[in-house]
Amino acid sequence: MRFEVTPSRIGDATVTVPGDKSVSHRALMLGGIADGRTHISGFLAGEDCLATLDAMRQLGVEVETHSATQLTVHGAGLNGLRAPEHHLDLGNSGTAMRLMAGLLAGQPFATVLTGDESLNSRPMGRIITPLTRMGAAIESDCDGTPPLQISGGLRLAGIHYDLPMASAQVKSAVLLAGLYAEGTTSVTEPDITRDHTERMLTSMGVSVSNSGGRIGLEGGQRLKACAVDVPADLSSAAFVMLAALISENGDVLIEGVGINPTRTGVIDILRSMGGSIELENERTMGAEPVADIRVRASALQGGLVDPELVSLAIDEFPVLFVAAATASGNTEFSGIGELRVKESDRIAAMSAGLRALGVQVDESADGAVVHGGMLSGGVVESQGDHRIAMALAVGGLVAGDTVVVDDVAAVETSFPGFCECLRSIGGEISIAEQ
Numbered sequence: 001m002r003f004e005v006t007p008s009r010i011g012d013a014t015v016t017v018p019g020d021k022s023v024s025h026r027a028l029m030l031g032g033i034a035d036g037r038t039h040i041s042g043f044l045a046g047e048d049c050l051a052t053l054d055a056m057r058q059l060g061v062e063v064e065t066h067s068a069t070q071l072t073v074h075g076a077g078l079n080g081l082r083a084p085e086h087h088l089d090l091g092n093s094g095t096a097m098r099l100m101a102g103l104l105a106g107q108p109f110a111t112v113l114t115g116d117e118s119l120n121s122r123p124m125g126r127i128i129t130p131l132t133r134m135g136a137a138i139e140s141d142c143d144g145t146p147p148l149q150i151s152g153g154l155r156l157a158g159i160h161y162d163l164p165m166a167s168a169q170v171k172s173a174v175l176l177a178g179l180y181a182e183g184t185t186s187v188t189e190p191d192i193t194r195d196h197t198e199r200m201l202t203s204m205g206v207s208v209s210n211s212g213g214r215i216g217l218e219g220g221q222r223l224k225a226c227a228v229d230v231p232a233d234l235s236s237a238a239f240v241m242l243a244a245l246i247s248e249n250g251d252v253l254i255e256g257v258g259i260n261p262t263r264t265g266v267i268d269i270l271r272s273m274g275g276s277i278e279l280e281n282e283r284t285m286g287a288e289p290v291a292d293i294r295v296r297a298s299a300l301q302g303g304l305v306d307p308e309l310v311s312l313a314i315d316e317f318p319v320l321f322v323a324a325a326t327a328s329g330n331t332e333f334s335g336i337g338e339l340r341v342k343e344s345d346r347i348a349a350m351s352a353g354l355r356a357l358g359v360q361v362d363e364s365a366d367g368a369v370v371h372g373g374m375l376s377g378g379v380v381e382s383q384g385d386h387r388i389a390m391a392l393a394v395g396g397l398v399a400g401d402t403v404v405v406d407d408v409a410a411v412e413t414s415f416p417g418f419c420e421c422l423r424s425i426g427g428e429i430s431i432a433e434q
């Protein structure tokens with residue numbers, strides 16, 4: 001499948017985007033090992049979270065689906081998971097695989113975790129190292145990629161782990177394994193990363209400490225189920241924000257979006273580029289802060305992007321590259337090496353995509369300089385990566401001519417209804433068979 005996008009007029013509109021991917025994964029996993037029923041509303045029925053749903057069912061957790069976005073997880077209790085009959089196929093989802101590895105490292109049974117071609121080429125050494133140090137036995141392919149064979153049946157002991165990279169997935173894997181370990185498990189991180197795991201554990205009654213950035217918990221604590229209202233995903237809202245910002249006259253309100261401060265780097269960066277972004281009706285939804293986000297067309301300027309904000313905007317760099325391409329002047333990104341091990345090498349994928357639309361991009365090992373100006377029409381490759389596909393499609397709304405984005409099926413992993421959403425604000429986008 002491919003997108004065909006033609007130059008569009010974005011108008012005044014109010015939209016919603018689907019539920020938060022990170023929160024949806026965690027609601028299923030934590031609900032699955034809690035005591036009692038976890039009612040989830042606003043669940044993201046995208047392929048990534050559906051892979052986690054399927055895996056939890058295979059691990060013996062009963063999940064009732066009342067509708068695509070309303071589920072009830074019947075918690076099996078901390079020690080209630082059972083051996084799955086098959087390998088757990090986690091599709092395209094790094095979050096599912098890394099968090100699941102943490103959850104399964106201390107179980108009494110063995111499991112095998114696998115995924116699609118992209119996931120099976122992503123680095124898992126980053127979780128194997130700490131989990132092995134806790135006493136788990138996990139085998140991967142020789143280059144540290146999945147499938148992962150988790151032996152199970154081993155006793156885990158708490159450790160302190162100083163994360164070598166800013167990764168919420170690694171932090172969460174260690175903390176989840178820590179629930180099954182003897183004693184205290186703690187981590188420190190080089191930069192703050194999303195804290196949905198800590199928040200949800202806390203709202204399920206687990207005592208999670210954070211003293212001076214050292215995040216820890218005692219093993220053996222039981223989780224008490226609670227309702228989880230999933231906010232709309234800021235990472236999906238970011239594509240709509242971009243569409244409004246780079247348009248001529250757009251004024252778009254996106255309702256009920258998660259604004260957890262460990263996720264809002266994209267708002268800070270776009271504001272620093274001159275973007276008009278206002279938070280309205282700030283409130284909380286369970287453990288997470290949310291707001292309606294109003295975005296108005298703005299003349300963006302390039303500049304140096306604060307490297308301190310990278311971990312708080314880690315999934316939004318495809319959006320930011322397109323913002324930079326339409327801005328005046330050059331935009332310099334640094335400290336973004338982690339993007340090379342996402343669903344695709346996102347520095348390379350965005351650089352190639354923007355170049356195909358006439359934009360000059362100078363790439364380095366862990367950064368890029370995007371020369372702002374105009375986008376031309378052209379044909380670009382998504383590299384099978386949902387966020388590359390969506391970012392380049394939004395760029396197409398303001399390009400000089402039609403932009404064709406190839407290989408866009410992966411958009412279903414995180415943003416079902418992306419095209420309809422863009423159309424509802426005036427975007428001219430169609431889906432064609434490849």
Ligand code: S3P
Pocket residue numbers: 021022023095166167168169170172194314315338
């Ligand atoms: C996620 C953490 C991030 C992010 C991913 C979701 C999570 O990955 O890129 O989309 O839900 O914990 P890293 O922890 O590898 O940075």
